Ligand code: ADP
Ligand code: MG
């Protein structure tokens with residue numbers, strides 16, 4: 001989570017630039033605000049289990065991010081954390097399964113499907129790559145998320161603010177898919193650390 005906060009801080013300007021093309025130019029700031037609040041909370045007291053860490057960060061995102069991404073990422077992390085249960089250690093396979101549940105919860109909350117040009121276009125392929133490898137290959141998940149984010153460029157947005165643009169949303173990379181790829185990259189980097 002702190003590696004994600006670092007990546008979000010580093011890439012905030014880029015995320016906002018992407019959101020200025022097909023949204024309201026706040027995605028970088030939304031994510032930065034949420035993950036800095038989460039970082040501060042984790043700095044005060046680290047929850048006892050990996051599941052509790054994710055639930056704590058998820059709650060923080062919901063309470064500090066005003067945009068659509070707050071409840072969506074909040075749901076992703078809370079649901080993933082809940083699915084991890086109360087174990088003090090989590091296997092890669094357990095994390096892959098829990099992340100899959102978290103991503104499903106995002107799809108349910110936002111009503112988006114694959115190809116709608118949202119964060120799910122990075123998250124679905126990441127979870128698939130992880131599940132296919134039996135939870136072993138976080139690097140494949142990172143690469144799949146990044147490819148998924150890049151592949152949102154030719155898509156027309158069917159959910160969220162970008163969908164208001166209709167065909168004019170074509171030709172731009174989705175900001176939320178881009179931040180989702182950052183999250184997967186932070187996870188892959190933490191896994192090999
Ligand atoms: P807002 O659009 O409220 O300003 P952000 O700019 O922080 O919120 O986040 C925008 C991102 O949220 C989009 O790029 C997209 O990836 C994601 N998003 C928006 N609506 C949905 C949805 N219904 N399902 C999944 N992701 C969505
Ligand atoms: Mg926005």
Ligand code: MG
Pocket residue numbers: 024026067068
């Ligand atoms: Mg906004």
